[in-house]
Amino acid sequence: MPELVLAAKRERSLLRRHPWVFSGAIQEVRGEPGPGDPVEILSRAGEWLARGTYSPASAIRTRVWTFDRDEPLDAAFCQRRVQVAIDLRRRIYGGELPAACRLLNGEGDGLPGVIADRYGDTIVVQLLTCGADRFRSALAEALGAALPCTSVFERSDTDARTREGLEPQVGPICGTPPEGTIAIDEDGIRFGVDIRLGHKTGFYLDQRENRRLVGSRSAGRDVLNCFCYTGGFSLHALANGAASTLSIDSSQEALNLAAEHVRANGFAEDRAEFQQADVFRALRTFRDARRDFDLIVLDPPKFADTQGQLAKASRGYKDINLLGLKLLRPGGELFTFSCSGAMTPDLFQKIVADAALDAHREVVVLHELRQAPDHVVSTAFPEGHYLTGLHLAVR
Numbered sequence: 001m002p003e004l005v006l007a008a009k010r011e012r013s014l015l016r017r018h019p020w021v022f023s024g025a026i027q028e029v030r031g032e033p034g035p036g037d038p039v040e041i042l043s044r045a046g047e048w049l050a051r052g053t054y055s056p057a058s059a060i061r062t063r064v065w066t067f068d069r070d071e072p073l074d075a076a077f078c079q080r081r082v083q084v085a086i087d088l089r090r091r092i093y094g095g096e097l098p099a100a101c102r103l104l105n106g107e108g109d110g111l112p113g114v115i116a117d118r119y120g121d122t123i124v125v126q127l128l129t130c131g132a133d134r135f136r137s138a139l140a141e142a143l144g145a146a147l148p149c150t151s152v153f154e155r156s157d158t159d160a161r162t163r164e165g166l167e168p169q170v171g172p173i174c175g176t177p178p179e180g181t182i183a184i185d186e187d188g189i190r191f192g193v194d195i196r197l198g199h200k201t202g203f204y205l206d207q208r209e210n211r212r213l214v215g216s217r218s219a220g221r222d223v224l225n226c227f228c229y230t231g232g233f234s235l236h237a238l239a240n241g242a243a244s245t246l247s248i249d250s251s252q253e254a255l256n257l258a259a260e261h262v263r264a265n266g267f268a269e270d271r272a273e274f275q276q277a278d279v280f281r282a283l284r285t286f287r288d289a290r291r292d293f294d295l296i297v298l299d300p301p302k303f304a305d306t307q308g309q310l311a312k313a314s315r316g317y318k319d320i321n322l323l324g325l326k327l328l329r330p331g332g333e334l335f336t337f338s339c340s341g342a343m344t345p346d347l348f349q350k351i352v353a354d355a356a357l358d359a360h361r362e363v364v365v366l367h368e369l370r371q372a373p374d375h376v377v378s379t380a381f382p383e384g385h386y387l388t389g390l391h392l393a394v395r
């Protein structure tokens, strides 16, 4: 098997079980590994450290799949990892898995670049790295064996794949998924998930617990849901007796599905308003018109992919949070999020604190928010914490 020899002292992160090897840490490549090929990783002194897969086009040149020398990367390996991941979900949920949940969360489950989400009988996978790509059929088989499902569908159409030098790949791996949207139930609320054209694998499963929290604070309130996608937070607010919801997104398709969700759940349509708009502009329009709200949700798309984009992203977060805080009535609450991997909870808090100062609002933090627990994060891989949020109240 080809071997990677690390530069002196570059084995430290691997000894702490961090699964990434950057190109700059590599002293020598022995043999000619192709994309996704298994490689043995050795220290400068020749000590065996880990077994990974090779990504020749990526700055993350190798991802580790095992730290156990006796564990070959074969179909049985995939089966074991998938089984461990699903057993963990059973523990998280205390037995039965919900119809909609995350089954495999990449590095968090020891499967670098492998995402799998369950929507009823259909499992949707994303294979984001050369190594993950290599294990396509073994992973689909392992998933099918571990859980009853009628089809495994692939949605590998993300930027991460481009960075790996891989083409997008979308379509069934096995079985045939249902036509149209797949119906799921979240806390008794019905949603339709478009696995072919929806964002990510079709639904933002990572916000499940936070949607529930927003629901619990919504009774009798006027709710503004910015970057609403298919209406997740609004539907939870309506289910819990919100006086009104105004849901804003730039995507008309997402808004159409959101409006359909209001109808399908039998909620009063006159309490649910939708607006196709750029949130940055809409918030300014509300400020100028002196329109205000009791509860605001800001759940924007990723503003920063990399450290280099962080300064510009921070200005974006500051801007919407400043405006959002200004639009809150006294006693109002803001739920604000960042799903930029490069944004730390600390920095996000500072940005929001600056926004509060500039908005002349005195604000307290009621909850620090994270992604749902089935989006498992390993202590060895803190980068897995990509979603950070705050539940704030205006005094």
Ligand code: SAH
Pocket: 203, 204, 207, 227, 228, 229, 230, 231, 232, 233, 248, 249, 250, 251, 254, 277, 278, 279, 280, 299, 300, 301
């Ligand atoms: N809160 C949602 C997920 C939000 S994803 C949920 O729980 O399901 C981010 C959304 O922001 C996407 O639907 C995208 O269409 C929308 N979006 C991106 N940029 C925007 C902008 N400038 N103005 C309004 N919407 C935007």
